[in-house]
Amino acid sequence: MTAxxxxxxxxxxxxRQAEPTAAPAPVRAVVAFETFYQQELKAVIGxxxxxxxxxxxxxxxxxxxxxxxxxxxxxxxxxxxxxAWVRRVVANLxxxxxxxxxxxxxxxxxxxxxDAVLPALPAEDEEFWTAVxxxxxRQAQAIALHYLEDRSVADIADILECTESTxxxxxxxxxxxxAEVLGLEAGEEA
Amino acid sequence: xTTLDARARRASMAIYDSVATASPAVSFPTxxxxxxxxxxxxxxxxxxxxxxxxxxxxxxxxQASGDVxxxxxxxxxxxxxxxxxxxxxxxxxxxxxxxxxxxxEPTGQVEGSTDPQVDPGAEPxxxxxxxxxxxxxxxxxxxxxxxxxEDGTHLEAAEVRFSGTTEPGAIVAxxxxxxxxxxxxxxxxxxxxxxxxxxVAFVAVDAAGNQARAAVTVHLDPSPTTTTRPPKDDRPPxxxxxxxxxxxxxxxxxxxxxxxGTAAPGATITVRSEFGFGSxxxxxxxxxxxxxxxxxxxxxxxxxxxxxxxxxxxxxxEFVRTx
Numbered sequence: 486m487t488a489x490x491x492x493x494x495x496x497x498x499x500x501r502q503a504e505p506t507a508a509p510a511p512v513r514a515v516v517a518f519e520t521f522y523q524q525e526l527k528a529v530i531g532x533x534x535x536x537x538x539x540x541x542x543x544x545x546x547x548x549x550x551x552x553x554x555x556x557x558x559x560x561x562x563x564x565x566x567x568x569a570w571v572r573r574v575v576a577n578l579x580x581x582x583x584x585x586x587x588x589x590x591x592x593x594x595x596x597x598x599x600d601a602v603l604p605a606l607p608a609e610d611e612e613f614w615t616a617v618x619x620x621x622x623r624q625a626q627a628i629a630l631h632y633l634e635d636r637s638v639a640d641i642a643d644i645l646e647c648t649e650s651t652x653x654x655x656x657x658x659x660x661x662x663x664a665e666v667l668g669l670e671a672g673e674e675a
Numbered sequence: 676x677t678t679l680d681a682r683a684r685r686a687s688m689a690i691y692d693s694v695a696t697a698s699p700a701v702s703f704p705t706x707x708x709x710x711x712x713x714x715x716x717x718x719x720x721x722x723x724x725x726x727x728x729x730x731x732x733x734x735x736x737x738q739a740s741g742d743v744x745x746x747x748x749x750x751x752x753x754x755x756x757x758x759x760x761x762x763x764x765x766x767x768x769x770x771x772x773x774x775x776x777x778x779x780e781p782t783g784q785v786e787g788s789t790d791p792q793v794d795p796g797a798e799p800x801x802x803x804x805x806x807x808x809x810x811x812x813x814x815x816x817x818x819x820x821x822x823x824x825e826d827g828t829h830l831e832a833a834e835v836r837f838s839g840t841t842e843p844g845a846i847v848a849x850x851x852x853x854x855x856x857x858x859x860x861x862x863x864x865x866x867x868x869x870x871x872x873x874x875v876a877f878v879a880v881d882a883a884g885n886q887a888r889a890a891v892t893v894h895l896d897p898s899p900t901t902t903t904r905p906p907k908d909d910r911p912p913x914x915x916x917x918x919x920x921x922x923x924x925x926x927x928x929x930x931x932x933x934x935x936g937t938a939a940p941g942a943t944i945t946v947r948s949e950f951g952f953g954s955x956x957x958x959x960x961x962x963x964x965x966x967x968x969x970x971x972x973x974x975x976x977x978x979x980x981x982x983x984x985x986x987x988x989x990x991x992x993e994f995v996r997t998x
Contacts, residue, residue, distance in 0.1 A: 522703045527987020531694045535687075548706040555707065603693045610689035613682055632683040633690055635981050637949060660679055669679045 518558045522551055525568050528634065529575050530603075535614050535629045536579035540603040543579075550575040569644045572634075576626045576644070580618075616666045617659075624659035627652055684979060684991065691989045705853050708846055715882040723812065813883035817842035818860075821877065826891040830868065833895055837875065838863035845881040868895040914939050914961030916988035920980075926998030929970035934992070937961045938984045948980040948994070957984075972996040 529550060534543035550571045554561050561567050606614065617625050626645055630636040638656070642649045664671040821839040824830065840860055841847050847854040847862040854864035854877075866875065876890040918936040925931055934946050938957040946953040946967045953967035972978055974996050983989040 519703060524985045527694050528983075531690045531987075534694065535690050540693075548710070551703065552707060552710050555703070604696055606686070606689045606693060609682075610686040613686035614690070628683075632680075633687045635947060635949070635979055663683075664679045667679070667682065669682055671679055 518555055518562065521554075521562070521567060525571060526551070528568075529571055532572060532629060532633060533575050533579045534603055535633050536576060536618065536625060538614060538618050540605060543603055546575055546578050549578060566643065569640070572630070572644045573646065576629070580622045580625060613663075613667065616663055619666070620659050620662055623647075623651075624655045624662070627655040628659040628663070631656055688991055691987075695988050704855070705846075708856075712844075712846065712880075712882055716884060719812070719883055813881070814885060816885045816887040817845040817879045817881035819845075819847065819877065819879040819887040819889045821889050821891050824891065824893050827893070828891075829894045829896050831896055833868045833870075834865060835868055835893065836863055836865050837877070837891075839877075839889070841879045841887075842881050845879045847877055847879045849875060849877050868893065870895050870897055914957070916942075916984045916986065916990075918944075918982040918990035918992075920992045920994075923993065924995040924997045925969075926996075928998075929968045930972055930994075930996040931966055931968045932980070932992075932994050933964065933966045934980075934982050935962075935964035936982070936990075938963055938988075939986065942984045942986065944982065944984050946980060946982050948978055950978055951980075969994060969996060974998065 526547060529547040530543050533546040533550075534540065537543055537546055539546075553574055554567065554571050561570050564570055605611070617628050619625075620628065623645065627641050630641045630644060636644070638649050638652045641656075642652045645652065660671055663669070819839065819841050821837060823838050824835060837849070837854075839847075839862055841856060841862050843858060843860040845856065845860070847856055847864070849864060849866060852864060852866065854862040856862040862879075872892055872894050874890060874892045876888065879887045879889075914937050916936070916938045918934060921933040921935070923932065931951075934944075934953070936944075938944055938961055940957055940959050940961050942957045942961075942963075944955045944957060944963045944965065946955075946965055948967075948969065950972040951967045951969035953965040955963045955965035957963040967980070969978065972994065977993045977995050980992040980994050981989055982992065
């Protein structure tokens with residue numbers, strides 16, 4: 486019989502009382518890198534998955550972005566939104582064909598040792614994200630942040646380091662193109 | 676016809692579902708360790724490639740000079756490129772450091788294995804003189820010992836910490852679970868045993884990719900008075916993330932909705948939308964509830980509301996201001 490099991494999960498969470506608020510709190514606590522990592526990891530993996538389309542490389546892309554943040558945490562940790570910084574890195578990594586291929590090769594090499602990949606998406610959803618990835622790079626990034634993370638135009642502008650007007654143009658063109666490709670009504674505007 | 680936004684929301688939900696249902700991502704220390712090992716491995720492979728190219732080039736030159744004998748003037752020897760030793764990365768800041776000259780012979784219960792394709796002692800088959808020498812490739816398996824528990828030990832608690840020694844910089848794993856390895860090469864990992872004999876196998880992989888294996892068989896004895904469940908500890912009980920909303924629409928001014936559910940005790944729950952925000956912390960039983968106002972929500976338009984815990988689990992709702 487082989488030892489089965491479950492490796493002890495070690496997560497300690499800070500206790501805070503419920504505090505319903507009507508608007509985002511402007512105060513940001515300075516967090517330890519590990520806490521930041523735990524809070525943001527899955528969302529960043531999701532963004533990497535959407536933009537890279539690779540089930541095996543998504544986690545590696547996210548980890549690469551976090552490693553970059555870790556190396557510069559003295560600086561990045563002081564930003565108002567370090568999560569935006571990591572998303573900018575992962576968005577750029579994910580749409581880079583060469584780096585994505587390298588990451589995927591590394592991830593697949595590790596899969597032989599038993600790591601898991603993300604479950605596949607339903608065909609209809611995969612078709613949607615494939616269409617997103619076929620958009621020009623900036624449009625794809627803006628669309629992914631808008632839909633996947635429900636980011637505002639201001640947030641997206643902050644993450645992509647461009648003006649809000651530019652984001653609106655990217656979203657408008659991206660949505661128009663997606664509607665054409667997928668045969669959908671454009672629906673509400675961003 | 677389906678709108679683009681509706682399709683996009685479904686597709687986004689599918690991404691979240693996929694990430695949420697996947698196995699837990701590796702911890703950051705493990706990710707960092709893998710990253711450094713990958714860098715070191717890339718350096719080793721690059722060095723090996725340079726050595727092979729030099730050897731091939733020398734072989735070709737030797738054969739060519741033998742074929743043409745004295746018919747052509749001697750070719751001017753190009754300086755051989757310098758072979759750079761594989762980089763070793765410092766544990767603290769990722770900067771390159773000097774290579775560690777120490778290497779350790781395997782001891783104890785190690786069953787070592789090396790890559791049979793690597794022959795560090797092979798000399799280039801050429802008469803051409805060169806000043807470049809390839810650094811000896813590390814083909815020795817890392818040390819791997821299991822200090823605790825000893826082989827054949829009978830235990831009463833299912834939760835057991837295995838510990839031992841390996842080569843500094845190596846990773847140690849039991850199946851898919853990675854052990855914590857200190858800078859000095861001390862490793863440990865907590866595993867849960869099943870009742871009866873448990874054959875627990877470990878593998879250590881050093882920076883050069885050499886592997887060593889070790890295993891122990893320990894026995895978990897059934898307790899006559901207690902169950903074999905692991906003893907209680909201070910960790911909060913696992914509570915699955917759930918989220919619900921009360922209204923879905925509201926005609927009050929300002930409009931609001933109440934979201935509630937369960938999550939890991941102490942988890943921070945955030946409710947986000949373009950028009951309102953709220954947060955709560957799950958109590959000791961894992962219950963949470965938060966009332967969120969949407970003061971700027973447009974009347975008659977469905978808005979997206981995402982409820983998320985700090986593990987990345989998320990549920991999406993729609994909210995409509997009706998008056």
